Structures are given as structure tokens and as C-alpha cells.
Amino acid sequence: MYQENDVRQMVRQALGELLAAQATASDAEPVLAPAAETAAGPAGGWTPERTAVEEGFAPDVTAISTKDEFHVPKPENREGYLAMKQSTVGRLGVWRAGPRYNTWSMLHFRADHATAQDAVFTDVPEEFVQQQGFVAGQSLATSKDEFLTRPDLGRKLNDETKALFARELPKNAKVTIMVADGLSSAAMVNIPDIVPAIKQGLKSYNIEVGPIPFVKYGRVGTMDDLGELISSEVVCLLIGERPGLATGESMSAYMAYQPSPERPESWRTVVSNIYSGGTPPAEAGAHVATIIKKILDSKVSGVELSL
């Protein structure tokens, strides 16, 4: 058995050798910035004499789309593989180190995951809500954390909001467009293109749309609350979708005829995957307008609506 002192001695010796080797290496390495002088004296018996500070940075892993990224070193058919990759954002051809993926793939995955997290955890800026002229309200959730942990609260409007919406929004409107952050604030980027497209489409059917309510910490169920509150014939809710690893900007449009909390989920018609890489928001808005017209004409929505 080694004595404790022997062990300490061995560790010290090994570390000393390692540090000496590193110091030599950094001396010989021209790309490293000059080492900063350490102000503090030796502490705990050992300290590196010089600290190497590198000014460089890793390339932005997200600058290249997963569709164009290809790391297989000796592909049988590079063009064929790349052509195949154009049909998916799946992480194909990322190669590996032993059974694991490479640092690059790991970083890209984490960067995409961070984008998704940002989309969920960021609040929609108040300036945006004002700029769009939305009538701003909130669900029963009082914070992002509560919103994420208590889905039931996200489905209901709070009393203050109910009063505000009842006051500010027209009753018995033919169509009400509403907006909610849902699980992606980043999806609000589609609003300036989809909303005017829906309005333009509806206008061709001689349908005018009133002020647009916005629900902070809102889930899909808030459209039922609103529909019941103001007796709108059709409500169309534009809401941020739960982000995946492909994009954080995807939006859905949920539509229902005379929505109310008594209706089943199957009463809603949805158009999903609305973003620049899916269905372009302006084109989706035009399509949504025609669906709204069909809902109005047939007085049903969801699975009962034949498109």
C-alpha cells in the first residue's frame, strides 16, 4: 500500500512534468498569444509560470446548413449522397470518431438545441406587440416557468385579459385573428407576412378583420376562451410551434368555427410548418384565408370540414 505522502509526491511529480512539457510546447507555438504574467505568487506548492491565452475562435458551426454539411471522408458517390441530403434536414453523413460523433457534429447539435431553447425561453418583445398594434393580454400563467410547467394555466385567459378583450374587441365578428407566443417566440418573425396575407385573402371575400388580440404565455386552448367571450364566428390563432432541431421559427394556424371550451380538439383545423423553410408565411396566409372561407360556408371545422 502507498502512504498518502507517497501518492502526493507522485502526483506532484507527474503534474510538474506535464506542465514543463506544456510550457515548452507553448514556447514553440507561434499562434498563441504572449502569455500573461501571473500576478499571484506560488500557491499550494505549484503554479504554472505562464498562462497561454488564445485569441482565436471556433468557426460558427451553424453557418452551414445540415443539408450541405458532409463529413464522410471517402464517399462512394459524393454527389449522390449530397443530392439525397437535400431532401432532409436529418443529420446524415456526419461521420464519427469510434462509436461517437465528431466534435463538429456535437457542437452543431448543441447549437441547434440552444436555438430551440432560446425560442421557448425568450419572451416576445413588448415593442413588437405594440408595433403590431396587438391588444395585449395574458393567460393564467404568470411566468415562463409556470407556463411551461402548468399547461392547464396556459390554456385559459386571466380575468384582466378577459375584461380587456371584451372591451376592446368587436362582438359577433365573422372572423377574429389572434396571436399567441406558444412554445416559440421566434415564430413571431412570420407575423408581418402572414397576417396581411390572411387579411388580403379575406378582403376578396368581403370579410374585414378587427383588432388582433395577443396572448402572452398562451396555448392553443386560449382561442376557445376568446371565441366564447366575444362570440366570434371563426377564430384563427397564429401560434409558435414547439421548436425542433431544424428550426425555431415554425408557426401554426389553428382555426375553429364558433370555438368554445366545450368543443373537442378535433374541432380545430390546423395548418402547420409555416416558416421560410416550410410553407412561406405569405403563401400560407393566402391558403389560410381560403380555409377560413370554407369554414364559414360549411359552418364546421376540424375533422368534419371537407377541404
Place this chain on the structure above:
Amino acid sequence: MSHNSGRDVLLSVGIDIGTSTTQVIFSHITIQDMSSGFSVPRFEIIDKQIVYLGGIHTTPLLSPSRIDMAAVRDIVAGEYDLAGVDRTTIGTGAVVITGETARKENANDVVHHLSDFAGDFVVAAAGPELESVIAGRGAGADVFSKDHSTTVVNYDVGGGTSNLAMFDRGRLVAVTCLDIGGRLIRVDRDRETVSYIAPKIKELCLAEGIRLREGDRADVPTLRRVCTAMTRLLEMSLGLTPKSPFFPRIRTEEDKDIVLPGIPSHICVSGGVADQIYRDQPEPDVFRYGDIGILLGQSIRESQAIARIARIVPNQTIRATVVGAGTHIAEISGSTIEYDESLLPVKNVPILKLNPAEEASPTAMCAAIGEKLEWFRLDGELQLVAIAFTGPRSPSFKQVGQLAQAIMEGAAPLLAAGFPLIIISENDLAKVLGQAVRAALPGQRGFICIDAVSVASGDYVDIGTPTAKGRVLPVVVKTLLFR
């Protein structure tokens, strides 16, 4: 939801009036919404099933330069009867006139007359390059190249022409047409003499130093020499051997040189001559069809140069062109579009295509449309044209408004002359653009605005009546009509 209702089957007819044979096929083209039902519909052609293969009839001629229109029509009518098809049920299709037959005096009349006879939305098409493409698709070369991620050349060797189409992973990359075919020398079987030699083949014989004249004895070794010379020209077109000085003469469109983007990995041969290439035993009666088709097929089969390319078996041989015409001519538009049904169908509408510089800004676009419209004035009169462009990917709403404005201002003379606006975009924006146009068009002016269709300057387009519950329009892009 949409995936329950979004399916439609179109009955399609293909009619090929070729140098040697006239054929008819019927097929079912299935269109289905491939979206999940929770997103915007996306209709695609998912299946093409041949439901009736007609007989192989000799193309009836009144004289060496005239097609017997009445006899052709009888053949076609007979096939409709045999198949039990009522022409009012035809959803789409094409009549093509190919090879040497396309150069007969009354070819234009015949093909247009037949397309009217065959059904409401049956297009007349012709042109050596279009022939190459449809034969290549009918043979299945495009699908093979896509499925195997490779390059495939299809050579459709018929009676009057040999049509080359090269596909790279499903995409067309090269086409050409040579005046080489099995019926360019005909043999009188009773008298065992050469009864006809096509003018260009006479030139070829002269260039090759082969003594052969009409009325000569049908001497197999001599005719084999002619076929070997023809095969060498095919080898040249494939980039396997250097081109001879005579090569440009044999191209159907002599001014159009052919350079393949590389030696193809695979070759398949379709057309009437192809059967000789794929059969196990050589045909013992070489003049069985009264021409040199069998000898030419054998010569291609024996070519050492062509054997360097892996040979695959086409889905169709003699019927490749008619199958291509019946199943591969029709496309469908995007699934979010705007149109006025009362305007449909429209036929033979010339394309005014904007180039990338012209669609870079609304001002440039407006000016370019105005300028290019003038090209379509016939005797000072404007004619109906379709305005086509690539269009921005995922445009902003503002951009769409500017686009609509630019198109309407540029096309003002067209609107003033009373023509409807027809807009064709490649990228997905037709519905929102159409609604913008509708909002800005004075009165109840009709228009058609479709996307997901790629056209080029000089093309013509036919747009059919709506299918799949009005979601999509069948579209045929014709690269060439008769010149």
C-alpha cells in the same frame, strides 16, 4: 382532412405517329395529396399505370410526303373502341408525331386534328428534342438514373430517327436527335432489291465509299457496312469516339451540336430497333420488316465502343415513345394557386420568361414585361401570353405586393387589349400573388396564377381544367411546336 379527399385519377391517352408505326396507349395517372393533412396540401403524381396497350400499326401514307389522315384517324378510333374508352372521359394526354413522319407536308394538320379528336385536353406535340425526352422517360431511363443515383442515356432508335436523352439522377442533362433509323433504307422482299434510300443515308454512303443505289440487289454485307457506319455515328454522339466531319450532317437539327457532360454510366436502347439488341438469338430473317432495322440493331449490339457503357433493359422498347407521350407529358401545378375556372382550358400559350436580372427589382420587372410583350405582336396585334419567372423563395408580403404591381403595370397593354393575365412562377407564391392581383385588378377581370411549373423562353404551355377538387391544374409545357 385533406388526405382523405385529396386523390384523383386522370385517364391519359398517348398517341404516337412514328416513321414506321402508329400506336395508342391509355394510362391512369394518380394524383394524391402527399402532405400530412396538418399542413398546406402538396399534390403529386404518385402513380402512372398503363391500362391499355394498343396494337402496333403501320403508319399509313398516301404518298411518300403525305400522311393518310383518314386512315390514321380510323386506327385511333378503332383503339378507343377496343379499349372501351369514351373520349369525353380523357383527362389529359398527348399526340406526338415523330421521326420522319413529322416532316411530311400535312404533319401539322394531322397532329392537331387528332388532338381535337382524341379528347378535350390532349395536346399536340412535336419536335426532335421533345421526342428524345418522352422516349427516355417512357423507357424509364430517368427513374433508373434517380433510383441508382447515376447517369443513364436512353437511345430511342426508331424507323427514321435516333433520339438521345441523358439523365443525371433523374434530371435531364442532354438531348439530341440523329437522322439514323431502321427504315431509312427499305427492301423489297419479293424482288430482294433496295427500294428506298433516305437522302441523308445516300450522303453517308457516299462519304463512306459504299456503293448503294435504289434498285440494287439487297446485299446483306453491303447493308451491314451502312449499318456499321450508322452505329459509328451513334458512338460519336455518345462521346465514345472523335466526331467525323460528316457527323454534323446527320444531326436532325444540324445547327445544334451535342456535347454530353461526360460518358454516361449506363445506356438503354428503346425504339423498334431495340428488340434486336436485347433478344437472345439473332433474328434469322434479316429483312423480315422490309427494311434494315434488324441489321442496324445487330450492329449496335455488336459495337465494342458502346459495350464499354453498362447496358440496362428499358421498361419499354418499341412503345417507349407512346408510353412517354401518354404518361410523361402532363405535369401538375402547385397546390396553392388562384385561377378563374371560366378561362380554362387554355392551349398553346407562348411564354414570356423573365431572366434573373429582369426579376431582380419591381422596376426592372415592369420594364422587361413591357418590352418583351412587343415581341409577341403579330401584325401589330398583341396575342395572349403567359408571364413566367422564377420568383423569390419565401417572399415577404410586401415583396408579393410589389411583384403584383410590377406585373400589372408591365402587362397593362395586354390587359387593355382584353386578354386575361396568366402568371407562372417556379417558387411557391401563386396563391398570395394571385390574391394580390385579384385585389388590384379592375372589375371582375379573370386571371390564372400558378406555381411549381418551370418553363423557358420560347416554350408554349397548355393549362387544363382543375382536378383534385380544384386544387391543382394539369399543365403541359411544350418545348417546341412545329417550326
